[in-house]
Amino acid sequence: MDVTELLSALIRFDTSNYGGGRSAGERDCAEWIADLLREAGWEPQLWHRDDAPDRVSVSLRVPGTEPDLPGLLVHAHTDVVPVETDDWSVPPFEGIIRDGYVWGRGANDMLDTVAVLLHTLLRWGRDGTRPRRDVLFLFVADEEDAGQWGAHWLVDEHPELFAGLEVAIGESGAVCELLPTADGGLARVYTINAGERGTQHIRLTAQGTSGHGSRPSGDDAVHRVLHALVRIADHEWPLTMSNVVQGHYQGLSAALGVPIDFDDEASLLRLVDWLGPQAGPLRYILRPSSTPTVLRAGYKVNVVPGLAVAEVDVRCPPGTEDFVHDTLGELVGDQVSYEYITRGAPLEAPTEGPFWDAMVASILAHDPQAVVIGGCMGGGTDNKAFARLGMDTYGFTPAPADPEGRVAAGYHGVDERVPVASLRGATQMMHDFLHTV
Ligand SMILES: [Zn+2]
Incomplete structure (x- = not known):
């Protein structure tokens, strides 16, 4: 199968990830990938948490011809972000090939790379090519949320899968x-x-006494959380x-x-x-950044709520993780409690x-x-999970520009599409890399 047909077929599986564990599921897509690989002579493995039979990832370890070399992990996620179909000019889950593009949700995030990697594996299956070092191919679920059903779960519960691997390459880079x-x-x-x-997503919680809106205390829950948020949002983080x-x-x-x-x-x-x-x-x-993104409090204009909650998206460049953590504690202050929702180095x-x-x-x-x-x-990718095993990680999904000027578009938006010329070039670059590394 041509790489465009592979991508087109992948787009036809709706693997929408709505967050918080809600998902259309990656099972059908994963089984299709595994079937293709088996037909090409490989023996892939399927993985899922016991409590989530639809959140399936696929792994295949290809033994290298020089097994003493440190191994390589190549990972690509099979889930996609949801669509608002009405805004699209093409159906988002049909994988239409038109005007020099492959169109559909996941076309450049990142079913294109899934297609490119599958193309290499099918070719190797046919012609017997093998990499120099062991390469673990991982088609993983649940990247578009927190990876609890995908990368982070695999790292926590099946670290043996990654034995001998020194470097991981994944999404976002080299386009x-x-x-x-x-x-x-x-x-x-x-x-x-x-x-x-790094990612430091925090939740602030302020408690107060609820009461009548006509009798303000001047120090209620909403007031407390707002003061903390203003300090956090206005903070001028130093250049690092x-x-x-x-x-x-x-x-x-x-x-x-x-x-x-x-x-x-x-x-x-x-x-x-x-x-x-x-x-x-x-x-x-x-520099680091701290952006308030969620606010929850109150239900009626004349009632002072006893609880106010806010969430803040905090990011920290390499070398600033502890500094940012300490500074956040000072900015939050002692009138509001806070906890980490997610924390990735x-x-x-x-x-x-x-x-x-x-x-x-x-x-x-x-x-x-x-x-x-x-x-x-x-921001961050699934590489955060694999780095926890001590691997050096890279965003490397190489793709050349389309000589006729088309560019990939619609990443997490509408009319997602990838130029066919870039996709074909990507296949050559990735194949070369995997074969020679
Ligand atoms: Zn992605």
Whole structure:
């Protein structure tokens, strides 16, 4: 099967993940993947929690020809975020191929990579190609929520699956971007994500005495939680440059010919402004961030509620995890209690060594004009789970630009689509990487 047909078939499984354990389920998709692999001569394994038979992940460990080499994990999630069908110009779960794109939910997050990896495995099954080192392929459930039915559960309950693996590669990274250079040209930049900001999602709870709205205490639950939120939202977090963030800025500065000076924050922001909407997370990886996102209190305008709850999305660049934790405690203060909803450490992996070199080489082999840099993500991925096992982790799903100018779109939005040319190129780059690493 051609990689576009594989992606199209994958999109036809509705694996919508609504969060909090509510999901259309990944079982049908996982069984289809496993059946394909069995037909190609492989023996995949299926995994799910006892209490969630529909949340199925698939693993396949391919033995390397040089088994003493440290092993590699390659993971891609099979769940997708929900759709609001009415806003789409095509049906989101039909996998339509039209105008040089494959359309549908998951087309670039990240059923495209599932298709690319399947394509490699089917080819290896047919022609007997084997990687040098052991490679564990993992098609995992529940990335679009907290990974409790997928990556984090597998790491907690089946760490033996990952024995001997030193490096993990997963989503978000190394997709070609055409970025404007200072001399009026376009650089072909591939950013392999070697870092992720950490996640500290917290819930604030304020207690007070409920009563009549006409008799304010001046210190009720809503008032308390608002004061804490204003301190958190207004806090000016300091600039924090870890190696991976510095490397990201240096790499872009050199590629684009836009000078920066790490002692002059304005010069860093000029680089961000230069890129405009193409700057992605660049502005946010310079420092921690704390964004109130949920507020709950009260039910009637003349009743003072006894309880107010808020949730805050806090992110911390590499090297700032403890500092951010301590500062949050001070900002929350002693009138409000708080707890962690999720906590994931920031990640930072080396931008050198044999794995790095193989990633770079697989891109250059197909795009000799490519500029490959290491970068840091603003948010997190399933790599947070695998890093807990001590693996170095990268966002590496290489894909070239479409020569006719189409670009992938609709990530977590409407009309999600991926250019066929990028998908085909991705298949070659990934195959090369897996074969030579
Ligand atoms: Zn994703």
